[in-house]
Amino acid sequence: MEQSTTNRKHIRAWLLYDWSNSAYATTVLAAVLPIFYSSVAAVTLHPETAASYLGYTHAAGMLCVALLSPLLGAVSDLAGNKGRFLFGFSLLGIVATMLFSTIGRGDWLLASALLVLSTIGFAGSNAFYDALLPDMVPPGQRERVSAQGYAYGYVGGGVMLALNLAMIQQPHWFGLYSTLAGTRLAFITVGIWWLVFAIPLFRMSGAFGKPVPYRSGHGAPSTLAGKRIRELIRPGMRNVINGFRTLPRYPQLARLLISFWFFNDGINTIILMATVYGTAIGIGMTDLLVALLITQFIGFPSTLVFGKLGTIYGAKRPLLMSLAVYLLIVALGYFMTSAWQFYVLASMVGLVQGGSQSLARALFSDLIPAARTGEYFGLINVTGKFASIFGPFVFGVVGQLTGSVRLGILSLVLFFIVGIVMLCTVNVETGRRQAMQSTMDGDEREASI
Template sequence: MDKRAVKAWIMYDWANSAYATTVLAAVLPVFYASVAAATVDKDTAASYLAYTHSIGMLCVALLTPLLGTLADLSGRKGNFLRVFTITGVVATLGFSIIGEGDWLLASALLVLSTIGFAGGNTFYDAMLPDLVPAERRDMVSSKGYAYGYIGGGLLLAINLLMIQQPGWFGLPDTLAGTRLAFVSVALWWLLFSIPIFRHAPRRSASPELPASWTGYAKVGVRRLRQTFGQIRRFPQLLRMLVAFWFFNDGINTIILMATIYGTSIGIGTSDLMLALLLTQFIGFPCTLLLGAWAQRWGAKRVLIVSLSVYICIVVLGYFMTQALHFYILAGLVGVVQGISQSTARSLFSNLMPAGRTGEYFGFVNITGKFASIFGPFVFGYVGQITGSTRWGILSLIFFFAAGIVMLLMVNVQRGIQDAGLADQEEQERIRGMNIAGNATGVPFTH
C-alpha cells in the first residue's frame, strides 16, 4: 500500500468538503436569493435555484457512468478527477464576480461546479480499491470523511467570520466578505487537491482501449449497457444498492431539509449556522473512532447501528421545540453522518469487481441521484397534507427502516467472493485477447 498516495486520497476530502459546507450548505443559497436573483421575487428565486440544482445533478447522473467506464478502460482515474476538480474550482471562483440580477450566470456556474464536485467524487471513490487492501478500506474511507469534516468546518468558520465581521478582515461590507469566501473555497479546493493530482493510482490500460474519441464513446456505451445487464450477477451488490437507495435518500433529505425545518419551527439563522459548524467538528473524531470500530466489528454492523441512530434523530426531531434541541440533534448527526457514508463506500468497494470500480460507482451515482428525489418529495407531501412539517420529518423513518431491512439481507463475504471470481474471469479474458492479438501480429496492449 502506497502511504503517500493514501494520504493524498484522504486530503482530497479535506479539499472539496469546503465546497460542500461553504458554497452548497451555507453561503450560496443566501447569496443567490439576495444578490444574483435580487431582481426577481423570492419565490421565483427559490424556484430558479431548485431547478439549477436539478439540472446540475441530472448532468452528473448522465455523465459519470460513461466517464467511469472510460476511466476504467484507460486506467487513469486521476486524469478524470483532475479535469472535474479544475472545472469545479473555476466555476466556484466565478461566483465572486456575480453582480445583482446575474441569476442566469450564477445558475450556469452552479451547474458547472456541481458537475465538477459530484463528478469528481465518482472517480475519487473509485480509487479506493486501487489504493487500499480490502481489510483496511473501512478505516481509510472513514479517515477521508473525518478529514473532510474538519477541513470543511475550519474554512466555513473562517468564511462566516468574513461575512458577519468583514471589518476584522479589512473588508468594507458583508458582500465583500461573501465574494472573498467564494475565492477562498476555490483556492482551498485547488491547493489541497495537488497531492492526489501527483499521486493518483494508475492501472494498466484495458485491451479494449480504443484509439479515438468515437471509439471511446462506443466502448463506453457498450460496457455501460453490460453493467445494467450484469449487475444481477452480483446479488449482494444489488441488495446493497437497494439498501443504499433507501437510507441515502433519508440522509440526503435530512441534510437538505434540516435548515428549512428548523426555520419553520422558529429556530434563528445564527443558531442554524452554529449547529452546522457543530456537526462538522463532532463529525471529525466520531468518524475516526467509529471507522476503527467498523474495521474491528465489520462495516455492515456499524452501518446498521448508525442508521438506527438516524431513526432516533427523526423521532426526536418530531418533538423538537427550541434551539437547544436543534443543537443536540446536530451533534447526533455529526456522530453518525460520516460513518454512515464512509462504511457504505467501503462496502460498495468490496462488493464490486476491482477492475470496474469507476463503472460501478458511476452506476451507483446515477441510480442514487434519481432515487434521491423521493425523500424530499415524501417530506413535502406529508407535510402538506398534514399541515405540519413535523409529520414530514417523521415520515423519513420509512427510508431508514427499509435500508436496515435490505442491509440485513446482504451477505458481505459471499459478495466479496462473487467480485473476486468476476475479476479472475476478466483477467483470463484479457490474457486470451492478448494471446490472440500477438498471434496475428496486432497486440492489444497499449
Template sequence: MDRQTVRAWIMYDWANSAFATTMMAAVLPIFYSTVAASTLPGQTATSYWGMTQSIAMLLVAVMTPILGAIADYSGYRVRFLRLFSYLGILASLCFVFVGNGDYLLASFLFILGTIGFSGGNAFYDALLNDVAEPGKRDYISSKGYAFGYIGGGVLLIVNLLWIMKWSWFGLPDSLAGTYLSFASVAVWWYVFSIPLFRRMKDKKTGGRHTFGQYASIGFSRIWNTFKRIKRYPELLKYLIAFWFFNDGISTIITMATIYGTEIGLGTEALIGALVITQFVGIPFTLLFGRIAEKLGSKKSLYISLGVYVLIVVFGYFMTETWQFYALAVVVGMVQGGSQSIARSIYSRLVPADRPAEFFGFLSVSSKFSAIVGPFVFSVVGMLTGTSRLGILALVVFFAIGIVLLAKVDLTKGEAEAAAAKA
C-alpha cells in the same frame, strides 16, 4: 511510492472539500434563500433549491459512466481533473456576481460547480492506483478522506468568522463576508490543487476513443454489471435498501441549512451548527466502527438509521436555535458512521474478483437515486405550502430502507459472493 506525490494527492481532497462544505452544505444554501431567491416566498425558495440539487445530481449521474470510461481508457486523467477542477473553481468565484433575485443564475452556477466537483472526483479517484501500491491504497484513501474532512472544516470556520464578525476584518457587512467566502472556496481549491498538478503527469495509454465511444463503453459496463448483479439476490436486496436510506441521508445533508433558513434560524447559527457536525463526525465515525465490531454491522446500521428517523421527526417540530444545534450534534454522531458501515457491508456482499466493477455501479446508481430525495422534498413542500412536511416525508425513505435491510441475510450474501469467485 513517492511520498511527495502521495501528499500532493491527499492535498487535493483538502482543496476541493471546501466546495462540499461551504457551497453544498453551509453558506450557499442560506445565501440562496436569503439573497438569490429573496424575491420568492421562503417555501418556494427551498423547493427551488431542492430542484437545483436534483438537476445537478441527474447531470452528474448521467456523466459518471462516461467519465469513468475516460478515466480507465485514456491517458489524460490529470488533464481532465484539471479541466473539471477549473470549472468548479470558476463557478464558485462567479457567485460574487449573484445579487438579489438572481436565483436562476445561482442555480446555474451551482449546477456547473457540482459537475466540476463530482466530475473531477472521477479522475481524482482513478489516480489512486498511480499514487500508491495495492497494499497501501486503503490507508492512503482513508488519509485523503480525513484531510478533506479537516480542510473543509477549517475553511468553514474562517468563513463563519467572516460572516459573523465581519467588522473584525474591515468588511462593510455580513453579505460581504459571504461573498468573500465564495471567493475563498475558489482560491482554496486552486492553491491546494497546485501540488497535484505539478507532481503528477498523464501517462499515455496509446489508445484513443471518440466521446461517443467512451459513452458507449461507460453505459455498457453499467448495463453488464446490472445484469450480473441479479445473480446475487442478497446483494441486490441490500443495494435497493441502500438506495432508499442513503437518499434520505444525502437529502438531509443538502437541504438542512436552507430548511433552517426557511423556519427562521439565523445564518450564524446554521453555519456554526454545520461546523459542529463536521468535527463531531470525526471521533464518532471511529466509534461506530467499534460498535460494529461489538454488535455486528447490521445492528449498528439499524441504530444509526433509527437515529436518523428521530432526527427527521424532531426536525419537523424544530423552532429554536438550540434545537438545531442539538440536531447538528446528533447528525455528526451518526453521519460518518452510517455511511462507513453501509460501505463495509456492501464490500462483504460483492464478488471478491469484481470489487471495482460493483463499487462503480454503486457510485452511479446511488447518484441516480439521490435525485429522488430532494425532488420529493421540493414537491411535497410546494403542494402543501410548507417544507416541514417535506422534511417529514424523508421518514418514508428511512422506513423503507430499514424494512428492506431486515430482509437481507448477510451470511447468505457473503456465501453467494464467495461462491462466485470459486
C-alpha cells in the same frame, strides 16, 4: 518497504482530497450560496420565484451528473486513468466556484449557470475519487481509510466555513469594506483551498502523467488504455449498459445498492431539509449556522471511531448501528421545539453522518469487481442521485397534505427502515467471493470490448 511507503503516500493524497473539496460542500452548497443567490443574484425576482429557480438549478446540475457519471466511470476504467477525469471535473468545479465572485445584483441566470457547472465538477470528481479507493488502498484498510477521508472532510470543510463566516460577518478583520465583499472573497478562497489540497491526489492518481499502478488482484489496464476519449465513448456506453445487465450476477452487491438507495435518500433529505425544517418551526438562522459547525467538528472524531469499528467488525455491523441512530434522530426531530434541541440533534447527526457514508463506500468497494470500479461507482452515483429525488418529494407531499412539516420529517422513518431491512440481507463474505471470482475469470469485460 518501498511498497509500504508508496501506499502511505497514496493514502495521504487520497485523504487530502476530501479535506479540499469539502469546503465547497459546506461554504457554497450549505451556508453561503443560498443566501447570496436570493439576496444578490436573484434580488430582482420575487423571493418565492428565486427559491424555485435555485431548486431547479440544483436539479439540473444533479441531472447532468446523473446522466454523465456511469458513462464517464466506464470510460475511465477502459482508459486506465481515473486521475485525468478527477482533475478535469475538479478544475471545472474550482473555476466555476471562483467565478461566483463576479456575480452582480440580478445576475441570477449567470449564477444558475455557474451552479450547474460547479455541481457537475464537484459531484463528477467525487465519482472518480470514490472509484480510486480500491485502486489506492489495500483490502482490510478501506473501512479505516474511507472513514478517515470523511473525517478529514469534516475538519477541512469546518475550518474553511468558520473562516468564510468570519469574512462575511466581520469583513473589516480582513480589510474588506462590506459583507458582500467578504462573501465574494469567500468564493475565491474556497476555490484556492480546493485546488491546493487536491494537488497531491492529482499527482498520485496520474492526472499529470502515468496513472496509479494497478494493485495485485486488480488486473491489468485495458487494451484501450491510452486511446483518445472519443474513441472510448462507444465501448464506454456498452460498459454502462453491461453494468445494468450484469448487476444480477452480483446479488449481494445488488441488495446493498437497493439498501443504499433508501437509507442514503433519508440521509440526504435530512441534510437538504434540516435548515428548511428548523426555520419552519422557528429556529433562528444564527442557531442553524452554529448547528452546522457543530455537525462538522463532532463528525471528525466520530467518523474515525466508526472507521475503527469497521476495521474490527467489518463495515456492515457499525453501518447498521449508525442507521439505527438516524431512526432515533427522525423520531426526536418530530418532537423538537427549541434551539437547544436542534443542537442536540445536530450533534447526533455529526456522530453518524460521516461514519454511515464512509462505511457504505468501503462496503461497496469490497463487493465491486476490481476492474470495474469506475463503472460501478458511476452506476451507484447515478442511481443514488435519481433515488435521492424521492426523499425531499415525500417530505414535501406529506407536509403539504397534512399541513405539518413535523409529519414530513417523520415520513423519513420509512426510508431508514427499508434500508436497514435490505442491508440485513446482504452477505458480505459471499459478495466478496463473487467479486473476486469475477476478476479471476475475466467476466467483468464480457460484452464490453
